[in-house]
Amino acid sequence: MSTTATRDDASGGGQPPGGAAGRRSSVRSVAIWVAVAAVGAVAWTVLALARGESISALWILFAALCSYAIAYRFYARFLTYRVLGTDDRRATPAERLHNGVDYDVTDRRVLFGHHFAAIAGAGPLVGPVLAAQMGYLPGTIWIVVGVIFAGAVQDLTVLFFSMRRNGKSLGQMVREEIGVVGGVAALIAVFAIMIIILAVLALIVVNALAESPWGVFSIALTIPIALFMGLYLRRLRPGRVLEATGIGVALLLLAIVGGGWIQDTGLGDALTLSKEWLVLALVVYGFVASVLPVWLLLTPRDYLSTFMKVGVIVLLALGLLISRPVLQAQAVTDFAREGTGPVFAGQLFPFVFITIACGALSGFHALISSGTTPKMVAKESQVRLIGYGGMLMESFVAISALIAACVIDQGLYFAMNSPAGATGGAVDTAATFVQGLGFDTSAQDLAAAAAAVQEPTLISRTGGAPTLAIGISQIFSDAFGGGLQAFWYHFAIMFEALFILTAVDAGTRVGRFMLQDSIGNVWKRFGDLSWRPANVIASAIVVGLWGSVLYIGVTDPLGGVNQLFPLFGIANQLLAAIALTLVTVLLIKHGKLRYAWVTGVPLVWDLVVTMTASWQKVFSDVPAIGYFAQAQRYRDAQDAGELLAPAQDQGQMDQVIFNSTLNGILQSFFAVLVLVVVANAVFVIARAIRAGGLPTTEEPPTPSELVEPAGLWATAEEKRALAEHDRLVGSGAGSRDGGRP
Amino acid sequence: MTAGDVRAALVRAGRGVRWYLREWSGEARWDDHLRECAEHGHEPLTRREFERRRADAVERTPISRCC
Incomplete structure (x- = not known):
């Protein structure tokens, strides 16, 4: 075991499990992988070539699954053992610094579950739904190719490098490995981007719940249900999490059914809330959740939301297999080429x-892959399963969401996702608008679709969540029967809102921690997490910030989602640019210049996409795309004393001018911050290349005494090693995870 | 495969699911505590006290939930 210490790290000499024996491929495994590749190739060919016929959505599913399998088996293995050079003889921080609190050796399969629950939220569900306006093909290709070569690579490499640094956060690593300037820029970027992300997530919930008493009722009930679970776990039966969650889920299902009963009563009228009221409710909720003890509200909600999330994903996969729906969307729509789509403006490149x-690629994951997860990894090579595998799983969720949006009637899709300014908000005007786009629909169809899910209207229910819910309800009622479309619709709405709210309250709390930590550098007392006044002030600032952006989005005459979603997407991808910059710098500093392309290529691609998008959003003279051009157009009209649709009075004209200017400034600000980090990194890279590598803050190797399998399933060799280890150490130490399979 | 084999496989799967859920939800930490105390001859905490300490530790760490 002492060879670990003398190993030349720069050689990247990681060994796959089993060494030479593991590389000997059996005939069976070759046959299996040839079959997987063949199925994948057929599925992709059908998707690429079939036009104008009815194409089963399962082709998308199979194309994705086969691609993931091949990527995980070959590319992730190459990244893990060759590029990163994981070394299982080296103790991980979980083993070295074990304290049973944050540093804790965790079974790889359990940690996979934790990590997946932390990274997967509403993002992979909503983005693909909006991108469906360009057809199913661009979205499918980007989700699959993007995850394999960019998203999963980012998650894997950040997880690995953070693990080698005792689980340091992204911001800390940028400061220590790139420089103070880059570090400060990254810190500000992370905070600002988080505010935007929270606001946009909250906006999706507001759009899904506005004027929907059924939805409001069931979501509102999640709060008392969570409080009950919190008290149950604290006072009645401490620690019986599964029991409490079982009760919680049962109550939750009851709350969804109950929504249907109350919607036509007086209570239903009282719960028919406008968007403005919902903003207020969310802001108050976010603030209270951030200052209350976590055991009372956050922790139990988190259990509920994770169980619902995993349950729905499994059901959706099953539902797709059983109902085998046919794609209604075109492969590539005209909007992709012309950039005139009503859901969001801009052409396929860069906006898809x-x-x-x-x-496909989410910068936010870098915050989770650094910090929490790396402190719990048992063996270095498990980062392949947790980092790369976890992200493949999220990509699968995105693919399912894309399918759900592409199997519903496309007339309905555009009626739901175009802003109210375009559809006019009523079934007849919406039908005329959608027919003008070239889709077949009628006022009766649109009214019938709303009636089928017992909603007052589906027109301009933007944000993606209601569309996904329609898709899910259609797939579930086809697959499982029973005519329960309205129930499934509200079930889906509830499940999305539930974990968006969990992301919003957890995010507010993380923002509060970041703010207290930063201010704590100049005013020490403020950094004390248990000092109440600081908690309250920091929570109020964070909630106030995202609350204002949310309010601006909700009242935007041009449609908040249409205006803010690009900002959200670009912000998230800019965060990815920071993360990819960091890991590229680290590869080069470790003397692995020849492998720097694995993160360098996705970094360049991401920079080209985000900078082109930022440039267009800031400098484009097409008002629908450029924020400042938009503001100028309304200003000119105002000077000429005219009103421009969809603004209905001068106040709304002012609002459009203010919002567009603000969005433009934010957009430029984010792009500049990222460029600062990249510029700082270029200097470090140049120095590192000249010197053939530079010292880093990596922890020196310590021999590991743990025996753990690397992959999801233990190989025969690993099972023998485990048994041998247990025999030598004695059953006591080997059975930390009592009775695991 | 006999009915007995099927039953054994189902029992094994059920046990696996139970193990996973208890590990994932953190319920199994209590078992670890009891075992560690038994190994070192310490007096274990009460369940209430043990869970309270775990909750207090969570209070100081951010729970990251992504979009």
Whole structure:
């Protein structure tokens, strides 16, 4: 074991499990992989070539699954053992610094579950739904190719490098490995981007719940249900999490059914809330959740939301297999070429690549892959399963969401996702508008679709969540029968809102921690996490910030999602640019210049996409795309004393001018911050290349005494090693995870 | 495969699911505590006290949930 210490790290000499024996390929495994590749190739060919016929959505599913399998088996293996050079003889921080709190050796399969629950949220569900306006093909290709070569690579490499640094955060690593300037820029970028992300997530919830008493009722009930679970776990039956969650899920299902009963009663009228009221409710909720003890509200909600999330994903996969729906969307729509789509403006390049962030490449994951997860990894080579595999799983969720949006009637899709300014908000005007886009629909069809899910209207229910819910309800009622479309619709709405709210309250709390930590540098007392006044002030600032952006989005005459979603997508991808810059710098500093392309190529691609998108959003003279051109157009009209649709009075004209200017400034600000980090990194890279590598803050190797399998399933060799280890150490130490399979 | 084999496989799968959920939800940390105390001859905490300490530790760490 002492060879670990003398190993030349720069050689990248990681060994796959089993060494030479593991490389000997059996005939069976070759046959299996040839079959997987063949199925994948057929599926991709059908998707690429079939036009104008009815194409089963399962082709998308199979194309994705086969691609993931091949990528995980070959590319992820290459990245893990060759590029990163994981070394299982080296103790991980979980083993070295074990304290049973944050540093804790965790079974790889359990940690996979934790990590997946932390990275997967509403993002992979919403982005693909919006991107469906360009057809199913661009989204499918980007989700699959993007995750294999960019998203999963980012998650894997950040996880690995953070693990080698005792689980340091992204901001810390940028400061220590790139420089103070880059570090400060990254810190500000992370905070600002988080505010935008929280606001856009909250906006999706507001759009899904506005004027929907059924939705509001069931979501509102999640709060008392969570409080009950919190008290149950604290006072009645401490620690019985599964029991409490079981009760919680049962109550939750009851709350969804109950929404249907109350919607036509007086209570239903009382719960028919406008968007403005919902903003207020969310802001108050976010603030209270951030200052309350976590055991009371956050932790139990988190259990509920994770169980629902995993349950729905499994159901959706099953539902797709059973109902085998046919794609209604075109492969590539005219909007992709012309950039005139009503859901969001701009052409396929670059806008498909920023609209679908989560599921293909999500910078936010870098915050989770550094910090929490790396402190729990048992063996270095498990980063392949947790980092790369976890992201493939999220990509699969995105693919399912894309399918759900592409199997519903496309007339309905555009009626739901075009802003109210375009559809006029009523079934007849919306039908005329959608027919003008070239889709077949009628006022009766649109009214019938709303009636089928017992919603007052589906017109301009933007944000992606209601569309996804329609898709899910259609797939579930086809697959499982029973005519429960309205129930499934509200079930889906509830499940999306539930974990968006969990992301919003957890995000607010993380923002509060970041703010307290930063201010704590100049005013020490403020950094004390248990000092109440600081908690309250920092929470209020964070909630106030995202609350204002949310309010601006909700009242935007041009449609908040249409205006803000590009900002959200670009922000998330810019965060990815920071993360990819960091890992590229680290590869080069470690003397692995010849492998720097694995993160360098996705970094360059991401920079080209985000900078082109930022440039267009800031400098384009097409008002629908350029924020400042938009503001100028309304200003000119105002000077000429005219009103421009969809603004209905001078106040709304002012609003459009203010919002567009603000969005433009934010957009430029984010892009500049990222460029600062990249510029700082270029200097470090140049120095590192000249010197053939530079010292880093990597922890020196310590021999590991743990025996753990590397992959999801233990190989025969690993099982023998485990048994041998247990025999030598004695059953006591080997059975830390009592009775695991 | 006999009915007995099927039953054994189902029992094994059920046990695996139970193990996974208890590990994932953190319920199994209590078992670890009892075992560690038994190994070192310490007096274990009460369940209530143990869970309270775990909750207090969570209070100081951010729970990251992505979009």
